[in-house]
Amino acid sequence: xxxxxxxxxxxxxxxxxxxxxxxxxxxxxxxxxxxxxxxxxxxxxxxxxxxxxxxxxxxxxxxxxxxxxxxxxxxxxxxxxxxxxxxxxxxxxxxxxxxxxxxxxxxxxxxxxxxxxxxxxxxxxxx
Amino acid sequence: xxxxxxxxxxxxxxxxxxxxxxxxxxxxxxxxxxxxxxxxxxxxxxxxxxxxxxxxxxxxxxxxxxxxxxxxxxxxxxxxxxxxxxxxxxxxxxxxxxxxxxxxxxxxxxxxxxxxxxxxxxxxxxx
DNA sequence: CGGGATCCAAGCAGATACTG
DNA sequence: CAGTATCTGCTTGGATCCCG
Numbered sequence: 001x002x003x004x005x006x007x008x009x010x011x012x013x014x015x016x017x018x019x020x021x022x023x024x025x026x027x028x029x030x031x032x033x034x035x036x037x038x039x040x041x042x043x044x045x046x047x048x049x050x051x052x053x054x055x056x057x058x059x060x061x062x063x064x065x066x067x068x069x070x071x072x073x074x075x076x077x078x079x080x081x082x083x084x085x086x087x088x089x090x091x092x093x094x095x096x097x098x099x100x101x102x103x104x105x106x107x108x109x110x111x112x113x114x115x116x117x118x119x120x121x122x123x124x125x126x127x
Numbered sequence: 128x129x130x131x132x133x134x135x136x137x138x139x140x141x142x143x144x145x146x147x148x149x150x151x152x153x154x155x156x157x158x159x160x161x162x163x164x165x166x167x168x169x170x171x172x173x174x175x176x177x178x179x180x181x182x183x184x185x186x187x188x189x190x191x192x193x194x195x196x197x198x199x200x201x202x203x204x205x206x207x208x209x210x211x212x213x214x215x216x217x218x219x220x221x222x223x224x225x226x227x228x229x230x231x232x233x234x235x236x237x238x239x240x241x242x243x244x245x246x247x248x249x250x251x252x253x254x
Numbered sequence: 255c256g257g258g259a260t261c262c263a264a265g266c267a268g269a270t271a272c273t274g
Numbered sequence: 275c276a277g278t279a280t281c282t283g284c285t286t287g288g289a290t291c292c293c294g
Contacts, residue, residue: 021161023243024236029156030286034148047256058288063257073246084255085294094242101235104228109151115221116150119200157266174276185268190277211275212274 027072032057032065034102037091040075041099044090074098154199159184159192161229164218167202168226171217201225 028034032054039045039053051062066089069075074095080086091099155161159181166172166180178189193216196202201222207213218226 020236020240021165021233023240024232025156025158025161028232029152029158031149031152031156034152038148059257060289061287064287071247071250072243073250074243079256082255085257087256094239094246097239098235101228101231104231105151105155106148108225108228109147112221112224113147113150116199116201119221120198123198123200186277187269188267191267206276209275212277214276 032061036065037098040091044088047087050089159188163192164225167218171215174214177216
């Protein structure tokens with residue numbers, strides 16, 4: 001989507017496809033972005049190290065997500081032309097400022113995980 | 128995945144599939160949740176009103192997302208058995224506390240949209 | 255080591271038709 | 275009005291192979 005529909009959607013009010021929040025959410029909502037930003041919060045890391053930190057991610061998704069983050073200026077990519085190539089990834093300044101809102105979300109998650117789980121169980125039991 | 132791998136993943140450190148943040152992100156990252164929560168921040172609304180506020184959403188996705196949010200205890204659903212049925216949706220207490228972290232994310236988006244766009248253009252131009 | 259390219263399966267989401 | 279049900283296309287993402 002966001003192809004032919006995009007044009008017609010652009011008319012609208014808030015909560016629209018062109019809304020900045022929407023743009024960012026499309027990025028951070030992709031399941032891996034937050035994990036990668038989190039993994040890089042401790043400091044820079046190379047490709048294989050990231051792959052180990054973000055357990056469960058495939059090589060394809062790691063590459064793809066990193067490209068997107070690099071494109072958005074959230075992550076920097078540095079190639080060291082050594083014998084076996086070494087590539088370092090790190091948060092940019094913008095990336096570091098993103099940690100705060102993400103942490104807020106994480107704290108909410110931790111604080112409400114119990115409530116959410118309980119609510120889910122209650123919902124599934126009846127109905 | 129998360130099937131056979133899940134067991135082996137459970138050993139791990141942070142950034143795992145069972146991590147609370149991950150659970151929440153799977154929910155808010157689904158493209159519509161944040162928009163709906165935002166639309167309900169102004170107060171309760173009925174189905175058709177929500178559909179108008181969150182422009183571009185299909186009836187199916189609105190229903191589906193609302194069910195998920197109701198299950199998570201973030202949104203409440205009240206059926207008024209009147210002549211034409213009237214269904215009111217509103218944020219629960221938990222839902223209201225979620226507005227804050229989401230707003231933080233939104234503010235970051237607005238603050239950095241320019242940087243991100245510029246970075247994207249620069250990235251696309253070269254390379 | 256750090257990917258790029260390709261193939262393919264599963265799930266997500268839109269359009270449409272029907273219901274209490 | 276507020277959905278449910280179904281059919282179907284398209285995207286997402288894993289697996290695999292290959293390259294500098």
